[in-house]
Amino acid sequence: NPFGNGHINATYKVEILNSDVSFILQKINTNVFTNPQNIVHNHLAIQKSIIPADIEIPHLIRSNKGKFLYLDENHNIWRMMNFIKNSYSVEIVEDRDQAYEAGKGFGWFLKACSGLNPSIFYEAIQDFHSLTFRLNQLNEAITKNKSNRVSDSKSIIGFYKEREHKLLELEESFETNKIPVRVVHNDTKINNLLYRNKKAIAVIDLDTVGPGNVFFDYGDAIRTITNTADEDEKDLSKVDFNLEMFESFTKGYLLQTKSVLVDKELNLLAYAPFYMTFIIGIRFLSDYLNGDIYYKTKYPKHNLTRSLVQRKLIEKMESKFESMQYIIEKYSY
Structure with a gap:
C-alpha cells in the first residue's frame, strides 16, 4: 500500500499475511538520486556504525539475490527497509x-x-x-x-x-x-x-x-x-x-x-x-x-x-x- 507523503521516492508499506512483520519498499527517484548505489553506500556506512539505543535508524534489507538494490524489468530501482512499528510522524510541530x-x-x-x-x-x-x-x-x-x-x-x-x-x-x-x-x-x-x-x-x-x-x-x-x-x-x-x-x-x-x-x-x-x-x-x-x-x-x-x-x-x-x-x-x- 502507498505510504507517507514524501515528494521524491515512491514509498509503500509491505505487510506479510499472518505476521506482525512489515517493511518499507521504495522506488528510488533516479532523476534526483542519479547514483542510487552511492546512497546505499552512505546508508550502510551509518547502519554498520550506529548502535541502536532509544533512537534508531531504519536498516536496509538485502534482496533474495543478496543485493540492497533491485532492478525491475522497467529499469526502476527499488530498495527495502524494516518498518519501525508503533511509530508516527508529524507535519507540523504542535507544542x-x-x-x-x-x-x-x-x-x-x-x-x-x-x-x-x-x-x-x-x-x-x-x-x-x-x-x-x-x-x-x-x-x-x-x-x-x-x-x-x-x-x-x-x-x-x-x-x-x-x-x-x-x-x-x-x-x-x-x-x-x-x-x-x-x-x-x-x-x-x-x-x-x-x-x-x-x-x-x-x-x-x-x-x-x-x-x-x-x-x-x-x-x-x-x-x-x-x-x-x-x-x-x-x-x-x-x-x-x-x-x-x-x-x-x-x-x-x-x-x-x-x-x-x-x-x-x-x-x-x-x-x-x-x-x-x-x-x-x-x-x-x-x-x-x-x-x-x-x-x-x-x-x-x-x-x-x-x-x-x-x-x-x-x-x-x-x-x-x-x-x-x-x-x-x-x-x-
Whole structure:
C-alpha cells in the first residue's frame, strides 16, 4: 500500500499475511538520486556504525539475490527497509515538547555520526546547501530574465543582495575548515523523525546523508519548526519566528551535541537558521524568475510568495537574534 507523503521516492508499506512483520519498499527517484548505489553506500556506512539505543535508524534489507538494490524489468530501482512499528510522524510541530524531542532526535543523529569519517561518504546531491552555487543560480536568473519578472521583483532581490556578503563570510568558514566537516543528515524536516508515545524514536529518510556541517541540520530544522505560518502563506502578517519553539528544539539538540561540538560551531550556531532560510528563499526566487521550472506551483506567483515568506522569517529572526544567541549560550555549557 502507498505510504507517507514524501515528494521524491515512491514509498509503500509491505505487510506479510499472518505476521506482525512489515517493511518499507521504495522506488528510488533516479532523476534526483542519479547514483542510487552511492546512497546505499552512505546508508550502510551509518547502519554498520550506529548502535541502536532509544533512537534508531531504519536498516536496509538485502534482496533474495543478496543485493540492497533491485532492478525491475522497467529499469526502476527499488530498495527495502524494516518498518519501525508503533511509530508516527508529524507535519507540523504542535507544542514545545514535540520541538524538544525533535531536537533530541536530530541531535542524537549528529552525535551518533560524530566518529565517522566524512571523506568516505558521497555527496548525494552536489552543492545542495552551497550558498555560492545558489547565488550563482540567482544571478544567472536575474541576468537572463527569462520570464520578464525581474523588474517587478527588485525589492525582494535587493533584500537578499543586502545580506549575501555576511552569509558568504560564514560559508568561507566552512570551506577553510574553521567549521568542522561532519556526517550530517542534510534534510532535517520534522517529518523525517518518528515518534512513539510522544518521544522521538527514529531518524529516517537518510538519502541525503553525507558530508556537511552542523549548520545545515540545525539551521534547516529551526527554519521549519519555528515558522508560525505555512511556507506559502499569502498573508505575511501570520509569519513570525516562534522563540519558544526555538528554545525547546535548541535545548534538546544541545543536550545531545554539546559534548561533540567545538567552540567555533557553538559561537556561530545562531547564524545557521539565517543561512538555511536565505538559501531556500533565493531558491524559490530563482525559480520564480526562471518561470517556475523546478518547484510545483498552483498559481503564477506561488514561488514569489514562498520567497516572501522566507524573507519575512529572516526579518523576524533578525529582530530576535540577541535572544537566539542567549538561548544557545544558555544550553551550550
